[in-house]
Amino acid sequence: MKKTSWLFALAVLLSGCTTVNIPSYIKDDHPQxxxxxxxxxxxxxxxxxxxxxxxWTVVDETDPTVYEHSSIRDEGGRELLLFTDIKEHPYILGTRYHRANVFLRSTSQPKQTEMELRFVTINSMTFMKTKNYKHPRAAAQIFEAVNNALK
Known part of the structure; x- marks a missing residue:
């Protein structure tokens, strides 16, 4: 009986109790x-x-001024915010979730567009979760691929 109780307690411990809420909009901590x-x-x-x-699957496109003010709109420029779906990667002690936002803004120059990437990574483990807004390697790869696609 004692052995069964310990196994049950271990199973509850390892099954996890954290809840992960990942918003569509990612705040501007460490944008690239x-x-x-x-x-x-x-x-x-x-x-x-x-x-x-x-x-990355783009699930929605919206006007970024819904979430934050921009002077580009006042100048007659175009801007768009792309939301991606959540990427989920299970691992031994938990699950890692990724989401990205892509902001596109036209500039005053006719053939220039400002591209901003924001990422959030949440590591969900049994009784804790960590959040990270930095992902410079992924941003560099996406920037390079976009530049290559436009050549």
Missing amino acids: TQVIYANFDDTLEAVKQVLNAKG
Whole structure:
């Protein structure tokens, strides 16, 4: 009986009790930004293709001014916010969740678009979770792939 109780307690402990809420909008902690030398529409198509090729599914497109104020809109520029689906990676002690936001903003130059990437990674373990907003390697890979797609 004692052995069964310990096994049950161990099973409850290892099954996990954390709840993970991952919002669609990612705040601007550690955003990575790069100017893409192409017009807005071409950049948008290239970004969608690159994200899809890298396993990110774009689930929604919206106006970023819903979440934060931008002076670009006041100047008549275009901007768009892309939300990706959650990528889930299970591992031995828990699960890792990733989500990305891509902001596209037209600049005052005719063939330039500002691209900003924001990431959140949540590691969910049995009784704790950690959150990280840095992902410079993934951002560099996406920026490079978008630039290559536009050549």
